[in-house]
Amino acid sequence: MSVQTQARGMRNATDPISKFQKGIEVLANPPRVEVGMTPCDVVYREDKMRLLHYHPVTRNPLKPPLLVVYAVINKPYILDLQPDRSVIAALQRRGVDVYMIDWGIPSSYDRQLGIDDYVQGYMDRAVNHMCEREGVDQVSMMGYCIGGFLTTIYAALHPEKVRNLILMAAPVDFHVDGALLHLWTRPEYFDPDLVVEAFGNVPADFLNGGFAVLDPLGNTALKYLGLMERAEDEEFVKMFFRMEKWVADGVPVAGRFYKEFIRGGYQQNLLVQNRLKVGDELVDMDALTQPILIIVAEKDHIVPPDSTRNLAKYVPSRDVKVLSMPVGHIGLSVGSEPHRELWPKVADWIAKRSGPRRRGRSSKRSKR
Amino acid sequence: MAAGRSARRRPQRGTAYQQSPLTFAEITREVMGEATARWLDVSRGTAREEASRALAEAAPIVAKHWSEVLDRLWKAYAEPQKDKDILAAQRELQVFFLGETNEMMKEIMGTKGFAAMAGTSVESYLKAKIASDRMMEELLKSMRIPTKTDIDDLHSSIYSLSKKVDQILTGPAPARRPRARKGRR
Numbered sequence: 001m002s003v004q005t006q007a008r009g010m011r012n013a014t015d016p017i018s019k020f021q022k023g024i025e026v027l028a029n030p031p032r033v034e035v036g037m038t039p040c041d042v043v044y045r046e047d048k049m050r051l052l053h054y055h056p057v058t059r060n061p062l063k064p065p066l067l068v069v070y071a072v073i074n075k076p077y078i079l080d081l082q083p084d085r086s087v088i089a090a091l092q093r094r095g096v097d098v099y100m101i102d103w104g105i106p107s108s109y110d111r112q113l114g115i116d117d118y119v120q121g122y123m124d125r126a127v128n129h130m131c132e133r134e135g136v137d138q139v140s141m142m143g144y145c146i147g148g149f150l151t152t153i154y155a156a157l158h159p160e161k162v163r164n165l166i167l168m169a170a171p172v173d174f175h176v177d178g179a180l181l182h183l184w185t186r187p188e189y190f191d192p193d194l195v196v197e198a199f200g201n202v203p204a205d206f207l208n209g210g211f212a213v214l215d216p217l218g219n220t221a222l223k224y225l226g227l228m229e230r231a232e233d234e235e236f237v238k239m240f241f242r243m244e245k246w247v248a249d250g251v252p253v254a255g256r257f258y259k260e261f262i263r264g265g266y267q268q269n270l271l272v273q274n275r276l277k278v279g280d281e282l283v284d285m286d287a288l289t290q291p292i293l294i295i296v297a298e299k300d301h302i303v304p305p306d307s308t309r310n311l312a313k314y315v316p317s318r319d320v321k322v323l324s325m326p327v328g329h330i331g332l333s334v335g336s337e338p339h340r341e342l343w344p345k346v347a348d349w350i351a352k353r354s355g356p357r358r359r360g361r362s363s364k365r366s367k368r
Numbered sequence: 369m370a371a372g373r374s375a376r377r378r379p380q381r382g383t384a385y386q387q388s389p390l391t392f393a394e395i396t397r398e399v400m401g402e403a404t405a406r407w408l409d410v411s412r413g414t415a416r417e418e419a420s421r422a423l424a425e426a427a428p429i430v431a432k433h434w435s436e437v438l439d440r441l442w443k444a445y446a447e448p449q450k451d452k453d454i455l456a457a458q459r460e461l462q463v464f465f466l467g468e469t470n471e472m473m474k475e476i477m478g479t480k481g482f483a484a485m486a487g488t489s490v491e492s493y494l495k496a497k498i499a500s501d502r503m504m505e506e507l508l509k510s511m512r513i514p515t516k517t518d519i520d521d522l523h524s525s526i527y528s529l530s531k532k533v534d535q536i537l538t539g540p541a542p543a544r545r546p547r548a549r550k551g552r553r
Binding site: 015016108109111112113121180183184186188189190191194195197198199200213214215216217218221222225301 | 455459462463466467469470473474477478480483484486487490491494495497498501516519520523524526527534
């Protein structure tokens with residue numbers, strides 16, 4: 001055996017040990033990480049909700065501005081996790097003027113908040129504020145996850161205010177195959193009333209526990225093995241801990257909202273049947289005539305791809321485009337491939353459907 | 369016990385919270401008993417029947433995935449690749465084993481048996497928590513201390529009032545019945 005072969009053998013034998021040591025070191029002393037670094041102002045507040053406006057980076061940002069609506073169960077900074085993996089920054093660089101709703105953390109007072117309060121209350125007032133501020137009568141909207149469910153409802157109830165609708169891994173059709181959450185929440189196995197009776201607002205730990213077991217070893221052993229393998233890669237380690245921070249930074253869900261979402265969504269699938277009632281109004285998918293972009297994560301184990309993709313079957317819009325990526329639910333916003341391939345396309349899609357429309361011009365694009 | 373009864377006889381002073389209609393003895397006997405029984409249910413495992421059904425459904429899934437793992441192991445040891453680093457091959461096997469186990473667990477969790485077992489377990493835990501919280505609330509009420517339910521009721525009233533104010537400010541409600549509202553004020 002040559003000296004080189006022996007040396008290689010020694011290096012290979014010690015490599016896993018040193019990687020393991022480095023991994024343990026990193027886990028014991030995690031680096032300090034920052035998140036949500038794109039500069040923004042809070043331009044509107046109501047109860048716990050804040051409307052953020054990101055400082056435009058181009059001279060003439062596109063009109064109408066884009067309102068990003070994130071889910072009510074996590075912090076929205078996943079869309080701005082780090083500068084080179086920020087959806088917000090990626091859209092801004094291509095001229096999109098970005099606003100985002102941060103729902104805040106509900107207290108026991110907010111236990112009574114239902115879908116109508118979120119859609120007809122907070123979202124509608126945020127849109128009105130944006131229109132007032134920007135001198136426009138419409139906005140583009142992008143909803144992520146449950147935020148996409150809410151955005152779909154809003155766009156159907158207020159089509160005149162929504163120029164373009166973008167849905168990103170949004171649960172819309174709940175009766176599709178291949179999702180554990182859909183099975184576990186069937187009425188014969190799961191009673192959301194009991195959860196709310198026990199907790200009031202549904203705690204983040206209860207929700208996160210459910211999400212974690214959807215990919216049991218992927219969220220535990222395999223994740224940490226991955227860290228051990230790449231413990232010397234500083235950028236990877238920082239990204240890892242940014243993700244860990246976000247996962248641990250869950251938000252409880254308002255009790256009434258949770259019941260309405262599980263019953264009306266997972267258990268009865270009312271939205272796509274035009275049977276979902278929000279306050280006194282019935283949500284009619286036939287009102288969705290605006291351009292729609294559907295973004296699907298092919299490996300999503302939280303929202304199955306068909307749950308979002310099927311929206312196209314239920315809306316009369318003639319301008320529906322589907323973009324899909326071979327990533328998971330969160331990978332859409334933080335993955336390197338989506339940042340290389342997807343977000344430039346999304347920004348271009350928005351740009352093609354934006355224009356200098358100003359307040360006062362007729363903007364009735366829909367049946368309503 | 370006596371303290372509970374005398375507390376019950378105290379005159380109401382228009383407090384925002386309500387006194388327990390139960391005596392201390394009743395709280396101890398009934399409410400605590402209920403909570404204890406619920407927690408015993410949890411510790412005994414209420415989903416035993418569902419668990420045995422889930423196991424029956426899981427067995428072929430386990431067999432399928434483990435036969436894959438054994439097959440891969442057999443190949444790795446029976447036909448070692450000469451030019452392959454042994455440690456790298458072992459790491460590959462380790463990742464394959466964990467990946468296969470992960471898939472197996474997901475498949476098991478996707479069975480109706482597992483869903484029923486998980487549903488029953490969660491339900492019994494929630495019922496135990498509700499019973500414990502009720503016990504605590506009844507004890508607090510017996511001492512005339514406001515409880516979480518009292519605070520929730522207050523929040524509920526504030527929420528309803530806020531909705532009415534919103535309707536008055538933005539909705540058509542004032543146009544429909546302006547006089548009645550004005551008169552009340």
